[in-house]
Amino acid sequence: MSPDPRPRKQIHLAAHFPGVNNTTVWADPPTLRPTTAPAGGTSPGSALGSQIDFASFVHLARTAERGRFDFFFLAEGLRLREHKGRIHDLDVLGRPETLTVLNALAAVTERLGLAGTVSATFNEPYELARRFASLDHLSGGRAAWNIVTTSDAFTGENFRRGGYLDHADRYTRAAEFLATAHALWDSGPAGGPPRRVDHRGRHFAVRGEFGVARSPQGHPVVIQAGDSAEGREFAASAADVIFTRHSGPEAGRAFYADVKRRLPAYGRRPEDLKIMPGVTFVLGDTLAEAQERAVEIRRQQVSPQTALLTLEQVWGVDLSSYDPDGPLPDIDPDPHGELAQGRVRIADPQAVADRWRALSRAKGLSIRETVIETTGRQSFVGTPDSVAREMDHFVQSDAADGFILVPHLTPEGLDPFVERVVPLLQERGVHRTEYTGTTLRSHLGLPDPARPARKD
Amino acid sequence: MPEPHHPPRLAVALDAPGVPPRHDAAHYTALARLAEHGTLDFVTLGDRFGGPGPDALAVLARIAPDTERIGLVPTVTTTHTEPFHVSTAVATLDWVSRGRAGWTVEVSTTEAEAALVGLRKAAPPAEVWSEAGEVADVAGRLWDSWEDDAEIRDRATGRFVDRAKLHHVDFTGRAFSVRGPSIVPRPPQGRPVTVVEVTGETGGPDRGPSARREVAAARADVALVRAEDPQTAGAARADLLARARAHGRAPGGPLVLASLPVELESSGDAAGLAALLGDWFAQGVADGFHLRLADPVRDLPRLVEGTVPLLRERGLLRRSYEGTTLREHLGLPRPASIYALAREAAR
Numbered sequence: 001m002s003p004d005p006r007p008r009k010q011i012h013l014a015a016h017f018p019g020v021n022n023t024t025v026w027a028d029p030p031t032l033r034p035t036t037a038p039a040g041g042t043s044p045g046s047a048l049g050s051q052i053d054f055a056s057f058v059h060l061a062r063t064a065e066r067g068r069f070d071f072f073f074l075a076e077g078l079r080l081r082e083h084k085g086r087i088h089d090l091d092v093l094g095r096p097e098t099l100t101v102l103n104a105l106a107a108v109t110e111r112l113g114l115a116g117t118v119s120a121t122f123n124e125p126y127e128l129a130r131r132f133a134s135l136d137h138l139s140g141g142r143a144a145w146n147i148v149t150t151s152d153a154f155t156g157e158n159f160r161r162g163g164y165l166d167h168a169d170r171y172t173r174a175a176e177f178l179a180t181a182h183a184l185w186d187s188g189p190a191g192g193p194p195r196r197v198d199h200r201g202r203h204f205a206v207r208g209e210f211g212v213a214r215s216p217q218g219h220p221v222v223i224q225a226g227d228s229a230e231g232r233e234f235a236a237s238a239a240d241v242i243f244t245r246h247s248g249p250e251a252g253r254a255f256y257a258d259v260k261r262r263l264p265a266y267g268r269r270p271e272d273l274k275i276m277p278g279v280t281f282v283l284g285d286t287l288a289e290a291q292e293r294a295v296e297i298r299r300q301q302v303s304p305q306t307a308l309l310t311l312e313q314v315w316g317v318d319l320s321s322y323d324p325d326g327p328l329p330d331i332d333p334d335p336h337g338e339l340a341q342g343r344v345r346i347a348d349p350q351a352v353a354d355r356w357r358a359l360s361r362a363k364g365l366s367i368r369e370t371v372i373e374t375t376g377r378q379s380f381v382g383t384p385d386s387v388a389r390e391m392d393h394f395v396q397s398d399a400a401d402g403f404i405l406v407p408h409l410t411p412e413g414l415d416p417f418v419e420r421v422v423p424l425l426q427e428r429g430v431h432r433t434e435y436t437g438t439t440l441r442s443h444l445g446l447p448d449p450a451r452p453a454r455k456d
Numbered sequence: 457m458p459e460p461h462h463p464p465r466l467a468v469a470l471d472a473p474g475v476p477p478r479h480d481a482a483h484y485t486a487l488a489r490l491a492e493h494g495t496l497d498f499v500t501l502g503d504r505f506g507g508p509g510p511d512a513l514a515v516l517a518r519i520a521p522d523t524e525r526i527g528l529v530p531t532v533t534t535t536h537t538e539p540f541h542v543s544t545a546v547a548t549l550d551w552v553s554r555g556r557a558g559w560t561v562e563v564s565t566t567e568a569e570a571a572l573v574g575l576r577k578a579a580p581p582a583e584v585w586s587e588a589g590e591v592a593d594v595a596g597r598l599w600d601s602w603e604d605d606a607e608i609r610d611r612a613t614g615r616f617v618d619r620a621k622l623h624h625v626d627f628t629g630r631a632f633s634v635r636g637p638s639i640v641p642r643p644p645q646g647r648p649v650t651v652v653e654v655t656g657e658t659g660g661p662d663r664g665p666s667a668r669r670e671v672a673a674a675r676a677d678v679a680l681v682r683a684e685d686p687q688t689a690g691a692a693r694a695d696l697l698a699r700a701r702a703h704g705r706a707p708g709g710p711l712v713l714a715s716l717p718v719e720l721e722s723s724g725d726a727a728g729l730a731a732l733l734g735d736w737f738a739q740g741v742a743d744g745f746h747l748r749l750a751d752p753v754r755d756l757p758r759l760v761e762g763t764v765p766l767l768r769e770r771g772l773l774r775r776s777y778e779g780t781t782l783r784e785h786l787g788l789p790r791p792a793s794i795y796a797l798a799r800e801a802a803r
Contacts, residue, residue, distance in 0.1 A: 027611045052641050054552045058521075077639045078540070080622070087619045087637070094602065094617075094641040096551050097544040103517035104552035106481070122538060126572040127505075134510035137479040138518040157635035158540045189508075205574030211508035213479055305614040 011395050011430045012274055012402025012444060013422075014115070015064035016073045017057065018410045023280065023376075024051070024092045025300045025408045049410040051092050054104060056411035061105045063411075064112055067418035068432045070443040071113025071144055071221075072105065073243075073404055074098045078122060079155045082341045083309060084318065090306050092410075099131050106139035113440030115144035115223055120173060122150065122159045125180035125199075126206050132220045133185055133212040141216030141439035146223035146243060149174050154341040171230040173203045178238050180204050182219060186451055190214040218449045221440050227255075236262035239273060240446050243404055247277045247379040252399030274401040274444055279379035281405060283416050287382050294378045297408055302375070307368035310375060313340045314352050324368045328353075328360045388424035395430070462787045463772050464737045465678075465713060465744025467529070468759065470752055471502045477509025485519045487752055491526055494760035495774050497785040498527025500560060500651070500746065505533040506569040513545055513559070520553035527782030529558035529651055534591040535584050536564055536573045540634055543595040550643035555781030558649030558678070561671065563588050585667030590629035592650055592675040597625040599647045600793035601637035623795040645783050646790045652676040653715065654692065655683075673699030676710040677788055680746050689714040690741030711786060714742040718759070719750040726762025733763075734770055 018024040049056045061072045076098050081088040098116035105114055114135065118128060128145075136143035149170040150156070180199050187195040187210045194209040224231065224239035227246075235242045236259060246255040260270045282297060284290030302310070304324035312319050315329065316337020322329055333349035346352055360370045380387045394400055407413025425431035441448055470487050471477065478484070484501070491499050503512035512530035520528060528549065532542055542559075550557035563584040564570070570578040579587075603621035610618075625636035652672035655665060672679040679696055683689035693712040700709030714736060720726050733745055749755035767773035783790055 026609060026616055052551060054521075054554070079635070080637060080639060087617070087622050089615045089617050089619045092616055093622075094607070094639060096548040096640055097541070099514065100517045100545050100548035101552060103514045104520050106518055107485075107521040123541070124536070124573050124575070127537060131511050131514060134514040137510055138481045138514060157633070159538050159634075160632040205571075207571040207574065208506060208568055211477075211506065212510055303614045 008428075008430055009395050009401065010432065010445075011391065011425060012276060013064075013067065013069040013431065014071045014073050014113075014276060014402070014404040015060060015067075015069055015414050016075070016278060016404050016406040017060055018051070018092070018407055018413065019075050020051070020077055020092045020095055022091045022301045022306050023406060023408055024410060025297060026051075026092050026410075027300060049412065051410050052094055052096060054096075054101070057096075057101055057105055058108050059411035060407075060414055061109050061112055063414045063418050065109050067414075067422040068435060069112060070402070071115045071142075071440055072102075072109075073115045073146070073223075074101065074117060076117040076119060076148070078119060078150065079158055082154075083312070084339050088309075088340075090303065090309060099135060102143070103135055103138055106135070106142065109142075111142070111435040111438060111443075113142045113144055113221065113443060114139055115146055115221070115440075117146040117148055117225075119150045120147050120177040121170075122156070122161060125177050125204055126184060126208075126210070128177075129181040129184040129210065130212055132181070133188065133210075133215045136215035136217050136220050137212070141441070143215070143217065144221035144223055144241070144440055146225060147174055147178060147239075148225060152341075169203075171234045175234055175238065176201045176203045178222065180206055182449075184210040185215065185219050188212050188214040190451070214451065217439050217441050218451060221444065221446065232259050233262060235259065235273065236268070237266045240441075240444065241274045241276055244275060244277045244400075246399075247279045249394060249397070249399050252277060252394065253397065256398050256400065271445065272447075274446075276402045276404050277379075277400050278404045278406055280376075280408065281380040281387060281417060281421075282378045283382070283384055283387065283420060285383065287386065290381045290383065294381045297378070298372045301408070302368060302372045304368055307371040310371045311367055314346055314349050314356070316349060322367060325366045328357050328367055328370060330357075384420035384424055388421050388428065391421075392425065392428055392430050462743070463774070464733065464742070465497045465711060465786055466733075466767075466773060467498045467500060467527075467713060467744070467746045468496055468752075468756065469500045469502065469746065469748045471500075471509075472749055472752055475751060475753075477507075479510055481515070481518045483753075484515050485522045487756055488519050488523050488526055488528075490756050490760050492523050494764040495777055496526060497744070498529050498556075498558060498649075498782055500529045501531065502560075503531040503533065503562070504569075505536055505564040506566070506572050513549060516557075517549050517552055520549065520556070523553075523556075525556070525777040525780060525785075527556045527558055527649070527785060528553055529560055529649065529782075531560040531562045533562050533564050534588040535579075536569065536575070539591045539594050539632055540598070540638075542591060543598040544638060544640045546595065546648050547599055547638065547640040547643040550645055550648045551640070555644035555783070557643070557645070558651050558782055560651040560653060560680075561588050561592055561675075562653070582667040585671055587629070587631045589671040589675060590627075590631065592671065594625060594627040594629070594632075594634050596647055596650075596675075597627060597794070598634070598636055598638040599642060600795055601625050602640075602642045603793050603796045603799075604642050604646070607641065620799075621796070642793065645781050646793070649677045649782050649786065649788065650675055651678045651680060652710075653680040653682075654696065655681055655715075669696060669699060672696060672710055673705075674703045678786070679710040679712050680715040681712055681742070682715045686714075686736045686739050686741045689736065690739065693741060693743075711743040711788075713744045713746045715746040715748060717750065718747045718755060720755045720758040720762070723758060723762045726758045727766055729759070730763045730766035730770070730772075733767065734772055737772065 102114040199206040223241040224235040225243040246252045282294040316334040501512040516528040567578045606621035681692040697709045
């Protein structure tokens with residue numbers, strides 16, 4: 001085998017604060033605790049962390065910074081999910097407001113990037129540009145914005161703008177939103193008076209001056225999550241990072257190649273956009289131990305109640321009389337049934353149901369076992385050494401530029417990764433041992449955007 | 457007029473009209489720590505929707521972990537923002553400061569600010585203040601929408617929350633509606649402290665003093681009254697308390713702080729300020745003071761080193777914090793959730 005002539009790519013790492021869904025194991029049986037207890041030890045049950053106390057955010061962010069991660073990542077929720085018209089009560093619920101938490105985290109970290117998901121649907125460009133420029137100043141150049149759009153009227157019921165956004169308009173609105181934010185960020189006073197912005201587009205009209213001085217990064221880093229053709233094109237044109245769900249090597253390489261080839265059309269180089277799948281991990285001292293732990297985690301994530309609820313989301317009808325340890329229902333899904341709100345809708349319920357039933361019959365799986373098997377699995381399961389090797393291979397073979405790690409425990413779930421895997425990545429020469437820059441753009445190897453020359 | 461029993465509340469503004477806004481966190485951290493060293497109740501930071509400088513709530517969230525006891529009260533504009541976001545941001549400031557958050561409700565009435573959003577035209581003060589009152593109302597309901605013990609983590613039934621203790625607020629006002637519940641669990645203070653400046657000048661010539669007073673009377677925990685003499689302050693306080701009674705509020709109404717412009721040219725001045733505050737307080741014209749320093753970087757050290765010790769000698773200021781939350785500093789009770797009360801009453 002001839003040595004690869006290319007230099008080894010550096011792996012970019014981010015930490016996702018565990019989300020409000022069933023990836024989070026909130027009941028925390030002792031077997032699911034991290035194998036390596038943090039230095040100083042923890043009392044039994046201490047991993048039963050709060051998802052809302054600021055101390056949890058501090059712990060995870062400091063752990064990520066200790067591991068020399070690029071950034072810390074927060075998702076967003078704007079309405080509590082409902083099922084059968086009632087508030088969903090099985091998973092972690094409730095979270096703080098994104099930008100306020102990130103500003104506070106800027107005080108207890110020094111280099112870690114601070115990335116927040118904020119909807120472009122229920123905010124206005126001037127207001128949000130101001131809030132992100134403020135975070136960039138107050139963190140010394142560490143701000144990132146994961147721009148998302150929202151199309152469901154369910155979420156809209158909490159907002160002035162009200163209900164809906166046409167699906168077709170989602171990316172045109174996001175693109176115009178971002179272009180307007182760029183114009184505002186570029187207009188801020190930098191040793192001179194602010195320039196006037198006068199934007200009149202299809203979605204927004206913004207006239208006036210931006211009072212926040214040009215921020216340390218010029219433009220906060222822009223992250224985009226989305227897999228449709230429109231989403232990929234939008235990311236290629238305007239994003240610095242894509243947060244993807246393609247965590248398998250084959251799908252990852254295909255996605256990577258597809259997105260990177262779209263960049264030249266926008267005058268951008270392949271390295272100007274980092275591709276980072278969201279991944280989970282389970283570590284053990286042996287492969288067998290890690291696999292056993294992964295199975296146990298999946299069982300905790302999919303309780304009997306959660307299994308039935310997941311099935312109801314596909315079937316669209318009440319299935320509460322079914323036994324989660326019994327076979328799948330032989331009735332067909334109701335194509336118009338909609339029990340769950342605040343979740344992504346399943347495109348073709350009948351196809352999903354057929355697939356699940358075939359799998360259940362072939363393997364003799366119960367409802368719960370089928371849901372465990374079909375709804376997500378652990379991306380990296382193994383010993384610290386095997387996980388480090390696998391991740392490295394994933395990145396060197398162009399399936400990703402790095403990973404957004406999603407632990408299943410709050411707030412200590414990242415500890416074993418930083419203590420056991422990060423040193424191995426550093427030994428392999430693919431992860432920094434010290435930060436070399438102070439801004440998130442410098443961690444990601446992204447150029448600072450030039451400030452356009454005055455036109456007036 | 458009955459004498460207040462609580463020593464005067466004391467707050468200070470971190471910003472000043474003639475001083476260009478700063479963008480660096482270290483500046484604000486240093487000032488807030490100094491105010492905390494002086495055992496003041498809270499600091500305020502002004503903001504204007506189209507104004508210069510960073511977002512005030514962002515700044516106070518940034519310095520929250522670098523301070524321990526001082527209350528943090530940013531100005532939040534309710535006119536061109538989403539009430540749901542306003543409510544969750546203030547609740548989160550309370551979480552990250554462990555119970556030290558307040559907010560000063562403000563409005564935007566200028567065409568220049570409306571043009572930055574482009575959604576609607578500027579509206580007269582009475583209209584935007586009426587809307588601000590609705591925002592304050594719905595913010596309180598959203599804070600209450602999770603009862604304090606809604607999170608149960610019941611392993612036996614697999615339920616993370618008791619959904620009987622989560623509530624849709626179903627608020628419909630004239631300008632907006634909000635379904636709820638909040639996404640943020642009830643903050644440490646139950647409800648962060650609501651402040652209204654009843655004689656504000658923000659947002660151009662103020663033609664809506666009456667509308668401001670109505671919102672303060674109905675919703676504020678603390679009202680700020682700009683006054684140059686004790687008679688004006690006392691009259692404004694009496695007016696506010698009367699309006700509060702008309703709104704059916706319990707005696708005590710909002711705390712009324714006289715908001716005074718302060719310029720400390722010398723440590724003589726600092727002693728004079730202590731005498732003046734003591735004199736006004738003895739006349740019963742205010743529950744405390746909000747000091748607007750001409751230059752906080754110059755004046756705040758003089759205040760803390762010169763005025764604070766004299767106030768302490770007279771028993772007009774604590775020597776150390778007894779409580780940890782802003783409500784405790786101000787002597788305000790932690791309110792129960794209106795939904796919890798209703799559920800109790802229905803039992």
